[in-house]
Amino acid sequence: MAATDYLRKRFMPHIWCPGCGHGIVLNSLLRAIEKLGMEKNDVVMVSGIGCSSRIQGYTDFHTLHTLHGRALAFATGVKLAKPEVNVLVPMGDGDALAIGGNHFIHAARRNIDITAIIMNNSTYGMTGGQYSPTTACGDLASTAPYGTVGKPFDVVALARAAGATYIARTTTYHARAMTRILTDAIKHHGFSVVEILSQCPTYYGRENDRGDAVEMMEWYRDNTVAIKPDESGPINSACNGEEAPLPIGVFVNRSEPEYCDSYAKLVREKVLS
Amino acid sequence: MSAPTRYAERKAEPNIRFLQGNEVCAEAAIYAGMRFFAGYPITPSTEIAERLSERLPQVGGTFIQMEDEIASLAAVIGASLTGLKSMTATSGPGFSLMQETLGYAIMTEVPCVIVDVQRGGPSTGLPTHSSQGDVMQVRWGTHGDHSIVCLTASNHQDLFEMVIDAFNIAETFRTPVVVLIDEVVAHMREQVRMPEEGEIALTERLVTAVPRDVDYHPYFPREDGRLPMSNFGGDHRYNVTGLVHDMWGFPSNKPNVADELIHHLIHKIENRKRMLVRHKEYNVDGAEIVLISYGATARSARHIMENRRAVGMAVGMIELQTLWPFPNELIRERCKDADYIVVVEMNMGQMVHQVEAAVDRPHRVFLSNRVDGAMITPNNIKNLIRVIQGKGV
Numbered sequence: 329m330a331a332t333d334y335l336r337k338r339f340m341p342h343i344w345c346p347g348c349g350h351g352i353v354l355n356s357l358l359r360a361i362e363k364l365g366m367e368k369n370d371v372v373m374v375s376g377i378g379c380s381s382r383i384q385g386y387t388d389f390h391t392l393h394t395l396h397g398r399a400l401a402f403a404t405g406v407k408l409a410k411p412e413v414n415v416l417v418p419m420g421d422g423d424a425l426a427i428g429g430n431h432f433i434h435a436a437r438r439n440i441d442i443t444a445i446i447m448n449n450s451t452y453g454m455t456g457g458q459y460s461p462t463t464a465c466g467d468l469a470s471t472a473p474y475g476t477v478g479k480p481f482d483v484v485a486l487a488r489a490a491g492a493t494y495i496a497r498t499t500t501y502h503a504r505a506m507t508r509i510l511t512d513a514i515k516h517h518g519f520s521v522v523e524i525l526s527q528c529p530t531y532y533g534r535e536n537d538r539g540d541a542v543e544m545m546e547w548y549r550d551n552t553v554a555i556k557p558d559e560s561g562p563i564n565s566a567c568n569g570e571e572a573p574l575p576i577g578v579f580v581n582r583s584e585p586e587y588c589d590s591y592a593k594l595v596r597e598k599v600l601s
Numbered sequence: 602m603s604a605p606t607r608y609a610e611r612k613a614e615p616n617i618r619f620l621q622g623n624e625v626c627a628e629a630a631i632y633a634g635m636r637f638f639a640g641y642p643i644t645p646s647t648e649i650a651e652r653l654s655e656r657l658p659q660v661g662g663t664f665i666q667m668e669d670e671i672a673s674l675a676a677v678i679g680a681s682l683t684g685l686k687s688m689t690a691t692s693g694p695g696f697s698l699m700q701e702t703l704g705y706a707i708m709t710e711v712p713c714v715i716v717d718v719q720r721g722g723p724s725t726g727l728p729t730h731s732s733q734g735d736v737m738q739v740r741w742g743t744h745g746d747h748s749i750v751c752l753t754a755s756n757h758q759d760l761f762e763m764v765i766d767a768f769n770i771a772e773t774f775r776t777p778v779v780v781l782i783d784e785v786v787a788h789m790r791e792q793v794r795m796p797e798e799g800e801i802a803l804t805e806r807l808v809t810a811v812p813r814d815v816d817y818h819p820y821f822p823r824e825d826g827r828l829p830m831s832n833f834g835g836d837h838r839y840n841v842t843g844l845v846h847d848m849w850g851f852p853s854n855k856p857n858v859a860d861e862l863i864h865h866l867i868h869k870i871e872n873r874k875r876m877l878v879r880h881k882e883y884n885v886d887g888a889e890i891v892l893i894s895y896g897a898t899a900r901s902a903r904h905i906m907e908n909r910r911a912v913g914m915a916v917g918m919i920e921l922q923t924l925w926p927f928p929n930e931l932i933r934e935r936c937k938d939a940d941y942i943v944v945v946e947m948n949m950g951q952m953v954h955q956v957e958a959a960v961d962r963p964h965r966v967f968l969s970n971r972v973d974g975a976m977i978t979p980n981n982i983k984n985l986i987r988v989i990q991g992k993g994v
């Protein structure tokens with residue numbers, strides 16, 4: 329099946345702005361699914377609310393468009409009730425880490441077999457460019473006219489501390505690497521987190537003089553550094569105006585008991601025997 | 602001392618159990634075929650989760666304790682979509698947290714059951730004491746225009762049936778159903794006869810006959826108005842969204858689509874009141890005073906009804922078991938000849954307004970209430986009746 333066969337064209341035209349990074353994520357994601365040879369019926373996609381969360385509508389899978397921040401909680405119900413399906417959960421940074429932060433850390437803690445894709449553009453695009461939990465200190469936003477106060481989340485560090493067993497970071501500039509990473513993340517049996525820096529030229533870019541979409545992607549090229557597995561580094565966490573190059577790559581990839589498996593095993597051993 | 606003998610005799614009968622209301626909810630849900638529960642600990646509903654954590658795995662079901670009540674109802678909706686009868690249980694503060702997700706279940710027409718064990722509020726309120734303060738929250742707690750089905754019970758035998766009914770209604774109408782009980786019923790222990798398998802009819806999900814991979818419309822009603830479902834993640838790919846949507850489940854801003862959807866969500870419940878309304882009545886014909894109550898307070902009301910009748914007063918009683926949709930027509934008809942109508946409830950007056958709106962000559966309606974966390978006693982009701990009759994307490 330060609331990657332484009334997974335598109336649900338009836339939903340088109342899409343709502344994204346010209347130059348938005350989310351289309352690149354959709355492209356890489358469908359190529360990863362194509363590479364894995366998955367049938368349309370094998371995939372359940374659960375999303376929340378935001379520009380990124382609309383990605384679910386454009387794919388011809390089983391699609392569940394839920395509430396702001398709650399996608400992982402809905403997805404947990406789907407996965408536990410039907411462990412044989414592949415559950416993919418695309419989310420924005422505000423969706424996954426602000427309103428949905430609690431669900432994110434608990435899904436990671438459980439190591440339930442869900443692929444969480446965080447499309448991080450450091451802004452709330454759909455509501456008009458407010459600062460998010462990943463907006464860097466000092467960055468401007470429609471609710472931060474004098475600059476953002478407080479440190480942003482390091483998604484990799486957060487996911488690692490919460491117990492995710494596959495963690496990677498990539499950008500829309502690194503589209504081929506993104507496809508490889510998404511392929512591995514979907515294959516991974518456990519909770520996998522893929523943070524994808526995805527440009528929002530309409531709000532974050534304009535508010536912070538980052539230029540157009542191409543310039544924003546070039547910034548990703550020039551300000552990232554590939555890491556070896558199990559290395560980590562800060563993401564704009566210092567509030568001193570200096571930005572260290574952002575580490576990208578696969579940070580964690582280890583095997584641990586998965587939640588649905590563990591529940592089934594427990595029932596077999598303690599209840600049915 | 603006849604009581605011990607009676608208990609010993611009863612114990613010998615098959616299927617008689619001595620249970621707490623919360624345990625009844627759990628057992629009735631399993632009887633109804635519920636196989637997925639997600640919840641979060643909260644007084645006074647926690648025993649439902651505790652019992653189900655033990656019982657569900659024994660019958661092939663799944664239990665999970667989520668990170669909060671929002672996640673609990675979200676997981677329940679996800680699981681229900683895949684085809685499992687699903688439930689959560691909570692109390693006031695948790696039910697407040699669930700409101701947005703409850704609206705999602707209404708909008709997406711996903712069957713599920715939510716047990717709300719009422720405690721004193723607002724806020725943390727009186728966690729271990731009783732109240733009936735959530736009646737209006739059930740009806741109007743989530744934003745936007747909608748309808749809801751809400752059942753209640755005053756004793757464990759009825760509660761067992763109401764919980765099963767809740768699942769049957771949820772599956773028939775593709776809607777969330779709230780089982781609203783109070784702390785007294787939830788924590789009280791009394792005997793309940795467990796029905797045999799097959800004794801109470803169960804409604805199973807109506808599954809579409811559309812073959813695999815042929816276009817299936819999740820929101821296209823059959824002639825009788827029912828919407829057949831397809832287990833999510835199974836034979837048909839479709840979209841589910843909390844946005845206004847068309848029969849495909851696709852988001853739409855079109856005024857006619859929005860208009861039709863909102864009317865459908867409300868009419869499917871309000872136009873089927875006859876199928877949804879459950880109530881009990883005692884001595885209403887010829888009654889000069891009709892007591893109207895529900896849940897634990899109906900026990901006090903019934904007690905004082907019998908007590909007053911013994912001294913020759915014409916007192917009757919209606920016990921509401923369906924709170925929503927509210928049985929306006931029934932209340933108007935059955936109360937038309939009464940001199941006084943006394944609504945007995947543990948709040949500052951919630952159902953009383955519904956009763957006032959339903960009856961002719963609403964100045965006949967009085968409220969007997971308490972909000973201090975203690976049960977309304979038969980004496981409380983008796984005293985109010987005396988005041989109404991100008992007799993003094």
Ligand code: SF4
Pocket residue numbers: 343344345347348349350379380449453454527528529530531
């Ligand atoms: S507002 Fe930003 S994130 Fe949203 S579609 Fe436009 S560019 Fe993309």
